[in-house]
Amino acid sequence: MGRLVRCMINSYLNKFDRLTRNQRKELYTPVVPIPAIYSITDFFNAYGLGRPLHPQIMCMRLEEQPDTKLKVMPLYRSNFYRIILFTNSQLAFTAGNTRQSIGQNCLSFSYPGKLESWEREGRLYGTVIYFTQEFADVDSTHSGFDSQYPFFTLAGDTLLSLDQTEADQLRQLAEEMIREMYSELPDKLSMVRKLLAVYLHKIRRLYTQKMGQLPAEQKANQALLNRFRNVLDEYVTQLVSGQQSVMPSVSLLADLLGISANYLNEVIKRVSGLPASAHVQRKMMLEIKALLLHSDDQVAQIAYRFGFDNVSYFNRFFKKQTGQTPLEFRARHQV
Template identity: 30%
Template structure:
């Protein structure tokens, strides 16, 4: 738990001595352990992380959800999540990490639209069949070979293998979490939620997001309500509440600091907003959620 005067650390993707790639890294643990001192406190990463856990003996939190790490299971997270590990005795895993900048490169641009990357269902664990596990192991082995082979072709080869892996995992994601297709209306909902994730601290009105998406507020509201069953403004409010809950659960920041971090200039308005959306004051939520999980 972070004390009130500690800010959530954001861990950057550091290039290693093997490949030196600023935007892509591969991690291997064969019974060894990562540096846990930084991982045992709540933190964010500035990159995406996909990890195949072959064997582990611990639990990790992603936002407010605990995950008992399962053997031969894939776990994934993005730059916005708050992550806490509960420590490992031993760990067998392979992980790949990559930044938003890696996804924005011209040949990688379509990867940012994949369901696994967008993660609209807010899930972080994929079950793997024996065939799935074989495929993932094969792709990770190929990525590892290219990762350690510094050449003019390295970037293209990493992109090719990563594209295949993420596409395969996105198919599993939609099968396991019931993605409902890719109609124009569904894609608009996805784009709306992506924009909220980028701008929720600054933009609070449906009209703001309609302008970003170059459509009318009325059309956006209608499509979002039909596709999600909830008003567009509700999605904006839920994103603010999610971030508030993350900070209330994982840090000891005072309410004034949390309110300011979320773009509220008045703590009393933040309190009223939070209670209206959740039925609890921020202080009551913090007390109840910590009592439940600690």
């Protein structure tokens, strides 16, 4: 039976490869977006954290989160802010198309619309603050938002490393917020709001101080990396929605940025340690995995959606990146 099924699948894929682009459009179905988690309560439910004490603000220690929480968080976008102070952790973290390993004394930032997923190993240590735009009176549309909260932008997607003194100072503030959250005092939310404002202000000082220490050339290179990621995100979104039909390449993206492909690759590799093509592949893989997990599209449909003219090549591309075929990945990870 297994051999018969494989033959049927191969027959279908071969027929798909011979279809013209117009014929393939008949197989094209509306795109299923990456899931959005709209509230802190919904995030707690999805991640297995129980119920937050308040729907707009929650402060807690990472080491006190239940062991039943997810080890792997699938790709998602949230609609709230989160600041995690890791004091000692083992976590593979993906934000956008950047994958990082988190260790000791660093800050991680999340904001509405940010694309991320993670896989933890062992117990995490540190503190986490979740809050909504309304609670903190944060307005991302305000003209001064980028300068007031630079860590809640694409430029702040990288982890902010801290020395021990800096980490201890922030930990003390976070602990004070946690004590207030779990107290029975009638004005505790007012106090937490004030402490949060101080917490954000201290982080801004640290962030601007550390970023301000970067040489002008390094700042310019970081700015190009952010522009590259923005253009890549926008292009892949258009590709998935059918507004584009050509797979992204470093040359194509360099043209959109108005620079040469060689210069783009040189800068991206200097800043991130990876060539521009690796960022493109990672972004493509994130979106492909999302469709495999969150849609009923057949593999051939997904291949066409991402600009692959040959399904066999798509399968080889996916397996090279993951060690699994698309169908194996879907069967193993789809809930």
